[in-house]
């Protein structure tokens with residue numbers, strides 16, 4: 001360890017996490033595969049419903065290669081998936097990949113915008129609150145975020161829509177404007193949804209970071225930094241923030257991952273046809289190939305987000321690189 | 324650019340508070356009636372309870388005492404570096420005066436006290452494992468005060484940090500600037516801690532157990548290093564330790580602390596030769612000696628220090644003192660002077676001739692005959 005350079009240690013940590021990541025993605029792919037192939041009864045019936053034509057059934061059986069042993073079917077399927085071929089919906093006649101390609105960017109944008117907002121509010125607020133715990137500002141922020149936690153996202157979404165869209169007309173009440181139609185209209189179309197999603201994240205992030213900061217500020221190394229005559233502001237930013245951010249990071253990883261699918265209420269309310277929305281529609285219409293493709297993509301995205309959070313943790317905390 | 328401006332202004336402020344120390348007259352440090360207490364759910368803990376002491380520039384004062392006797396809190400109280408009210412405690416209060424180079428520190432607003440910390444008074448923390456920031460490279464932990472407090476540029480600060488690391492005996496300083504604290508051994512962390520403390524050339528160093536937990540050779544190296552630095556920079560030092568062996572031959576004077584108070588203070592050689600207070604005697608008896616037969620360990624002092632939240636009247640050492648009498652449990656012995664600067668707090672001081680029996684002739688007539 002001692003001889004290795006810093007970058008080397010980080011690379012070794014990265015390689016280890018990458019192996020874990022591959023294993024998890026492999027498992028997810030098996031589960032997604034089985035989702036369709038272990039459906040009870042005739043899979044063509046499960047996929048197409050009971051009222052379809054025999055020729056459509058034959059097409060399903062042929063496309064899925066259902067007469068061959070399961071592991072072989074899996075390998076064929078995996079090969080297709082790796083080439084971006086997730087099959088074609090028998091209902092919409094669109095390829096699954098196309099549908100996902102349209103829906104997923106909406107979620108990405110919702111998540112990115114909402115998380116940027118959440119961090120931009122939660123981090124400064126936690127720094128200010130933790131500097132003087134239990135004083136007026138801290139109490140106010142703590143009480144407010146508690147309120148935000150207990151209000152479900154959809155209530156907030158409805159309120160936002162009423163006030164900012166219907167009354168003030170600051171934002172469109174519903175519908176998604178593609179980025180190709182301009183950045184501003186695009187951002188405006190996801191703004192309300194992002195704010196609604198950000199509220200819950202702000203509350204969680206603020207509370208986590210605040211309490212971690214308060215306990216970090218009790219540490220010896222903070223007293224030591226004070227003894228150097230450094231300013232409180234510098235100590236908060238350069239000594240306390242980083243070691244206090246680890247649990248925030250882990251929870252952000254999980255939170256962002258689940259927002260990728262968990263945003264469907266907001267997507268529904270603001271008519272943003274993202275993945276969460278599409279999954280509900282597909283399940284409702286028993287479009288199993290679509291469900292399979294989306295589940296796979298969402299699960300992999302979830303794992304990737306948490307992998308990224310782990311990597312960031314490795315960058316922020318030199319001690320975990322050894323583990 | 325910004326640090327230049329910061330330097331000018333901080334230097335101006337420093338000079339407003341402190342005329343260059345070498346021109347100031349009188350002792351470097353005068354502490355009078357210093358008290359620090361914590362309000363805890365169990366009651367008020369008097370961690371430092373009326374300490375007075377003085378220290379001249381370039382000299383060393385040893386502070387010894389068992390764990391919990393208040394050594395660390397005394398050092399922090401001198402500096403004014405008290406914990407901010409946190410979760411588990413209700414508050415901390417300090418009273419008494421601390422004069423540094425003739426200037427009262429106790430009345431200073433936090434912003435001005437901050438100008439004193441690091442550049443005028445610095446502290447070596449007791450536990451370098453917890454006192455170094457685990458996620459900040461050693462380099463920045465040294466250079467940040469050089470840059471922010473001394474106004475050095477990036478490369479000057481780095482040069483100085485390299486020189487500091489070599490001066491505390493760290494080989495290959497360039498590599499260790501890039502290390503994180505967990506990558507260093509205990510002895511190296513201790514050296515880094517000292518390098519940080521002396522970085523801005525303080526006039527007074529409060530060294531809290533700078534060698535605890537290190538093996539004897541490294542211990543001696545670090546103490547020699549501190550002595551060299553002291554000579555070079557005519558820096559005064561308060562050397563805190565629970566080990567009397569550390570102050571022997573290194574501290575000009577030594578004060579013994581017990582339950583938040585100084586119970587005896589004298590020139591170190593005088594204290595070792597003629598302890599007047601039974602607790603000091605017991606501490607001295609507990610020093611391991613080379614002459615001791617292998618396998619025999621010095622006997623620790625039986626009993627435990629009193630609970631600072633609920634002190635009984637009388638001498639604080641009485642429950643453990645082999646010489647305790649009626650009077651010891653009734654009244655608190657004051658710290659009195661026995662001549663030539665030897666101070667002690669005991670109703671029945673050990674006689675100068677025979678340090679093994681209580682000197683009843685020095686006591687009062689109420690004592691048991």
Ligand SMILES: Nc1ncnc2c1ncn2[C@@H]1O[C@H](COP(=O)(O)OP(=O)(O)OP(=O)(O)O)[C@@H](O)[C@H]1O
Pocket residue numbers: 361363368369370388389390391392393394395396397406412449565631
């Ligand atoms: N934050 C605190 N809250 C309440 N009591 C405290 C606090 N810090 C210290 N004390 C009490 O103050 C007393 C003195 O503690 P201090 O750390 O100064 O002892 P010490 O002599 O340095 O001991 P050691 O040799 O273990 O370092 C102890 O009884 C301790 O319980």
Ligand code: SF4
Pocket residue numbers: 600601602638639640641642644645646647648651656668669670671672
């Ligand atoms: S005053 Fe009494 S109890 Fe206290 S140290 Fe002296 S002899 Fe012991």
Ligand SMILES: [Mg+2]
Pocket residue numbers: 394395396449531
């Ligand atoms: Mg201590």
